[in-house]
Amino acid sequence: MVDHRPPLPSLSDFATWEPVLQFMLTGDTDRRAARPARVAGRIGRHGSSLAHRGTRGPSARIAVEHIRGALARGGVEEIAFRAEVQPSGRTVLGLVWPSPVVEPAVGYPDLGVLLLADGAIPEPWRRGPVPVPGAVSAPSADLELLERTLRERLPGAVGAAEEEIAAAEARLGVTLSDELKVLYRVTRVDYDDDFEEADRAGAAVGCELSGLDHLYAVDGAVRHPSWDLSATRAVNRAPDAAVQGLAGSSGWIVFGSNGGDEFAVDMTPGPGGYLGQVILVDHEQSLGADLVADSLTDFVLGRLRDERGDRRGDQLPAAARVGAGHLESIQAAAHAALEVLSIEAWNGAPLSLAPVAGLPCLRTLTAWPGTLADPLEVAGLTGLEFLELGAQEWRILLDAGAVPRTLKAAAIKVRDQDHLPVVALANEILALWDRPSIIQTHLEGDLGPAA
Template sequence: MSSVCGFAAWEPVLRLMLGDDVERRAAQSARLAGRISQHGWSLAHRGPMSSTARIAVEDIQRALARGGVQEIAFRAEAQPDGRTMLGLVWPSPVVEPAIGYPDLGVLILADGSLPEPWLRRPNPVPGAVPAPSADLELLERTLRERLPDAVGASEEEIAAAEARLGVTLSEELKVLYRVTRVDWGDDFEAADRAGEAVGCELSGLEHLYAVDGAVRHLSWDLGAMRAVNTAPDAAVQGLAGSPGWIGFGSNGGDEFAVDLTPGPGGHFGQVILVDHEQSLGAELVADSLTDFVLGRVREERRDRRGDELPALARVGTGRLESVQAAAHPALEVLSIGTWDGTPFSLAPVAGLPRLRTLTAFPGTLSDPLDVAGLTGLEFLELGAREWRVLLDAGAVPRTLKAAAIKVCDQDHLPVVALANEILALWDRPEIIQTLIEGDLGPTA
């Protein structure tokens, strides 16, 4: 990685990002940040990339590939006279890169931690029953007509699958596997026939699985800002996963599941689609497996508005104009964006029982120590100065599972040292930063 650690390798990239040197022409230092990975980059610049800069980026990418490094973040500060300090931030197991942003990323304070929505268990629906369209005789007759040569599973095999999954399968799903075990080996034609008979790429009985919410989690910077939304009349609970979502087939990308934990307006054993492009919720496809096999599927899709008041509130310019307006016992996520008015107090939301996420743009809090009144925080994103206040006062919430430092017009290079102070509170490994001095020359 020696070639990456030389200032010359980065000089074309820094010049590209400096553009017309507005800051340095005004006798101010210019601060830059970005990241380059083996397969892409995030660089703040306008217009096309020069050939010189593109070659430099590609050279860095090749060096990363040779060194087995997936990504490197960088931060730089260029003085008006050209003196430049470049910091290279190396990958760390305790940092989750922020998707699409040059910020340092999210500090993971506990191994394997996930935002609360991805840990949410289904609410019980005691009155849930199969849909009127669930017809065991019709389902079995249809499947046997379509698959006359199929070999079904034994009751012992079905019982073993239930024991492995820890649930009692719906009667319709049992009928399906009593007709066919879905065990063709290399007989792809038989697999295709079964897929046509059922309506999807069918999984074998031994491959049935419960949809795991943790597998659908994308990242903390996105996940911490989401909230589970299940309307009172929803057919499907807005979860990431459930022990009662039993995946039995796919359409080549998304997964079909029989839902044993339906929403308040759903039916036990309904068929849902778990979209691979979505990380929460699922779509109702058919009221019953009988409907699904007979092609009586629903065309409407679930409401994707999802996160909204009172669980999620955004305060700032163009949004709510006060924290008081966001205060509600059901509030889970509070996001304070850019704001030109008087900084906000967090007193109106102190002690709210479900508030777990706070993000506040630098300079928008009247007193960062108000954070101490938020007793259930698991994710916190603040500016560097706000974090400094909390650290100096010993007031960083110990309930946190993850944290982030939002860099705006503040110094870039000290961010890693600040992050390491936060990580030290949880005895986490330090982030490594390589500092390189260089000279971009004075402004013209």
């Protein structure tokens, strides 16, 4: 177990944490039954996650605010803690300090996700567009009608020169659609020089219009939320999809917004789409985009479509869940296109991973503690980039030297297991990739016997 001098000595006093621990132990049944109680949580500069639904008393609220203040003064974003409390009240408290190689788990007291490679993100956010040979513009794309409509709505507007359009294409590395070129030949949209004229141009087109110099492509990596939220996500690849299931594309050229979401001309459409179609990139989603209009002409004329993209990353064939309320066997989940397999807690016999061994697309496996018949079967999953297992399963893999070296990130499920040994286990995993160790500080104290 790694034990270092605390980065913030002001939080090294057990008495500072006692009100928080007492609050979290309210209603504890473990110690009343002569068993150790275990609690865990996070306190950050802007909030806290404490695994108890009760109302905090004044002492607990004051303690949490004191800790948050100390973090703010020390420039530390958050601190995770884990405690084991004996029936007698004797307590060992572990403080886990922020680490550049740990991505905190969102909304849970888990240690978080171990980042095994700098800048690594899940495959869907790295995925680029698949070429669609023969993709053509929509029949509704009418350059003359589009230009005439815009000039009627924007009399006297100043358009961009051909050199400016060519410069934008060179900057983006993409040839703009003919419709988008028509738009900017009519109005160059410069908010710095003439805000009212630019605002009028936006009203004529039907969105908050970007200037030619401000066109940009949607970057999939920017939309990546976190491994904790995205490792089990997948996008179904429908063979007739109008919009490709991507996080971003060099061919998704953003030309405007509705104040939050982005409108883009799609130069990399799906097999069922059109070159230059207009799509909406929803700011509340991290994958995919919605088809809005078959062409920019349709968009300007208000001939819109209401077609939501298929972002269902929880269904076959892309992803599958096995366990209570889901599939009843791994055999039922096995499929050549399976990307994500999640094994939930259930009361059945432990499961074998043999049915999914060698699947070409399987990149994520999460399994609740005790659900795997033989954790060493993980070695047969040759393309894993994310793995989440219980502490005992990780121990078996580490002892056998069988941790998949294809991993880019990993996590340890600890919600129903001993919390304090987890950091030492995590540091063993990190050491395989020569990553920095996590710092954990131990404090000891006495909370008194259970009430």
